[in-house]
């Protein structure tokens with residue numbers, strides 16, 4: 001069963017609480033929260049206070065994607081604010097193993113994200129430690145970008161690595177995904193589908209989430 005994780009980066013920021021409620025009513029599985037620091041990526045978004053403010057609007061899990069140079073300085077704050085899973089980028093963490101176990105020690109799930117140009121082999125020795133791997137399928141920083149087609153092969157390779165190593169993490173994909181390509185990414189091995197502009201760009205959130213689930217059925 002795949003999971004649909006709409007990204008609130010494409011929501012109306014003037015009424016985020018209501019937007020999160022709309023996702024809940026629309027049948028989303030997870031709320032994906034993009035945190036950008038203006039350094040790791042050229043954009044600034046959502047601090048822990050905002051996460052705390054929207055937490056009462058839904059019981060859906062909050063998946064916090066930290067696109068930051070120094071994510072470990074903020075992990076505690078996002079967990080206290082109500083995160084259920086925390087994703088950190090391998091590109092900024094020389095002590096990835098320590099970071100994963102620190103996050104798990106806070107009682108939430110730990111995921112590692114890779115930019116499109118980052119090779120999969122940086123994960124080799126932490127595959128048994130992570131709950132989820134997030135493959136960026138666009139360059140992080142903005143919603144509404146085009147899916148990078150070379151990422152299809154990366155998803156397949158990650159799924160192969162998982163079988164080879166007998167690991168059991170989930171494969172999440174993020175960026176440029178919608179009705180037009182959800183089937184292909186799922187066929188390649190993706191299980192958690194992040195979609196921002198595709199979901200919030202639709203008038204009918206329930207309709208688009210249902211259509212995406214249907215389209216993803218292999």
Ligand SMILES: O=C(CO)[C@@H](O)[C@H](O)COP(=O)(O)O
Nearest residue numbers: 140141143144175176196197
């Ligand atoms: O992490 C990011 C962007 O850096 C994503 O989560 C985007 O928010 C996905 O948006 P779409 O490509 O689906 O519009």
Ligand SMILES: [Fe+2]
Nearest residue numbers: 007034065174
């Ligand atoms: Fe994201």
